[in-house]
Amino acid sequence: MKQLLRLGIMSCLLVTAMISCSKKAVETPQNTTPSGGTNTQAEVTETIYLTNPTGGDPLKAVLFIPASTTSVPAVVVQHGSGGLWSSTDMTNTQLASQFSIWIDSFRVNKIAALFIDSYTARGVKNFPDKAPPENIFLAAEFIRPRDAYAGLTYLRSLSRIKPNKIALLGFSHGGTSVLSTMVDAQAVSKPVWSLVSGGITYTNGVLAPAQRPTEGGFVAAVSYYPGAAMFSYYGRPGTPSNGKYIPYAPIMLHAAGRDPLYTTLYTNSDNNTSISAYDGLVLKAQQSNLSAPMTLYVYDNAEHSFDGSTGNNEDAKANLIAKKRSLEFLKTYLFN
Numbered sequence: 001m002k003q004l005l006r007l008g009i010m011s012c013l014l015v016t017a018m019i020s021c022s023k024k025a026v027e028t029p030q031n032t033t034p035s036g037g038t039n040t041q042a043e044v045t046e047t048i049y050l051t052n053p054t055g056g057d058p059l060k061a062v063l064f065i066p067a068s069t070t071s072v073p074a075v076v077v078q079h080g081s082g083g084l085w086s087s088t089d090m091t092n093t094q095l096a097s098q099f100s101i102w103i104d105s106f107r108v109n110k111i112a113a114l115f116i117d118s119y120t121a122r123g124v125k126n127f128p129d130k131a132p133p134e135n136i137f138l139a140a141e142f143i144r145p146r147d148a149y150a151g152l153t154y155l156r157s158l159s160r161i162k163p164n165k166i167a168l169l170g171f172s173h174g175g176t177s178v179l180s181t182m183v184d185a186q187a188v189s190k191p192v193w194s195l196v197s198g199g200i201t202y203t204n205g206v207l208a209p210a211q212r213p214t215e216g217g218f219v220a221a222v223s224y225y226p227g228a229a230m231f232s233y234y235g236r237p238g239t240p241s242n243g244k245y246i247p248y249a250p251i252m253l254h255a256a257g258r259d260p261l262y263t264t265l266y267t268n269s270d271n272n273t274s275i276s277a278y279d280g281l282v283l284k285a286q287q288s289n290l291s292a293p294m295t296l297y298v299y300d301n302a303e304h305s306f307d308g309s310t311g312n313n314e315d316a317k318a319n320l321i322a323k324k325r326s327l328e329f330l331k332t333y334l335f336n
Contacts, residue, residue: 041160043067045103047093050116050154053146057121061151062095064103065112065160073165073334074112076151076218077102078144078174080305081128084117092120098171098308109327111334112161114151118144118174127173132197132231136205140226141195141233144177145210153213165334168221169326171307175226179281180233182221182251185209187290188234188244195231212248220333222252222326225304227261228277238266238275240283247285247292252329253278254322257300297325 044065049058062084066072077099086094095103099115106113119127122138130138137143148168156163170178185208194203228237235243255262255278265274275283278296285291299306299318307322309315 040067040069041065043107048114048154050147050150052121053150054143059121059147059150060092060117061154062099062115062117063112064106064115065158066107066110068110068160071160071162072110072112073167074114074155074161075106075167075169075330075334076148076155077113077115078118078148078168078170078177079115080170080172080174082126082172083119083124084115087126092117101308102169105323105327109331111330112155114155116147116151118147118177132195132200132202133204136195136202139195139206140173140176141180141230142193142207142209144174145181148177148181148218149210149213152218156215162334164216164219166218167330167334168218169224169330170222170226171224172226172305175223176228176230178221178223179226179228179247179251180209180230182218182247182249182292183209183234184246184248184290185211187246187248187288193233195233197231218249220250220252220330221247222254222329224254224307224322225256225259225261226253228253228281229261229264229266230277234281235284236266236269237277237280239269240280240287241270243284244288245281245284246288246290247294250292250329250333251294252326253282253294253296254318254326255296255298256302256304256306256318257298258302259304261304262298295329297322 046063048061048063050061052059085092086096124138127138152166155161155166168178168181192203193206193208194201195206234245262276262278266277266280268275282294282296285294301314302318303315306315306318309319
């Protein structure tokens with residue numbers, strides 16, 4: 001039985017601002033030439049375009065590769081509902097500060113990253129609080145996982161990237177996409193897939209989970225404050241025995257204790273109790289011996305979108321601890 005881990009961070013301070021909704025303008029770093037020997041390849045930060053896996057305009061993305069003498073591991077990053085770009089940037093060239101901070105961390109740890117913009121090509125700037133049927137064309141459950149795999153395939157085509165050492169990281173809506181990307185699509189296969197909202201079941205336009213590339217999937221994943229209920233895509237969120245959720249590689253989950261996505265409780269029909277969608281998803285995974293381990297940390301007084309927060313409040317404290325845990329977790333699978 002996999003172990004469910006929790007951490008409570010106690011304080012009386014409240015949240016300052018939500019990173020996914022209020023973003024500072026941060027210029028995308030320019031390419032730099034490192035000092036040192038001639039065998040060192042320069043740091044690269046550039047805009048690239050991916051073939052849109054669901055058709056339509058190509059997906060814009062920012063590729064970061066640190067200066068290195070050898071090939072490096074990589075992470076595909078999926079943004080939250082506020083999008084990839086600064087909210088004050090109308091040109092979609094300035095990364096939100098949250099992601100520039102992650103580039104700094106990746107640089108130190110010699111990890112490449114591909115930040116995929118799932119929204120612009122589909123005519124969306126931000127995408128908060130959307131439910132079926134309005135969200136189906138950009139669903140975190142089955143559309144954005146295909147974007148993640150498009151990024152994985154692209155990174156594997158680069159000689160500077162280790163093709164078998166690529167992980168996945170996502171936040172909020174992107175965190176939900178991470179959860180669904182990591183599912184073993186064959187192990188949870190069923191004839192008809194649906195989303196449920198407001199007591200209505202939707203099947204039109206609802207796709208099956210994305211399949212891993214034949215070369216294999218991501219080696220591990222980190223999901224920050226996702227919507228783990230996923231509109232009952234993998235079965236009722238509060239009842240572990242209903243439906244299936246089977247991740248093929250290890251997942252680390254970060255939950256904000258003051259986030260409605262975590263605090264909302266669902267009826268667990270297995271034992272007539274109430275349960276968070278996060279706990280329900282982990283327990284659902286544990287129903288199968290095929291499931292990779294899932295580790296959940298709960299930051300009791302943190303709010304949604306605590307990643308990137310600074311200062312001395314609870315969000316900032318959660319950010320520091322979660323970042324440290326995430327990097328240690330990713331490095332375990334990217335460098336071993």
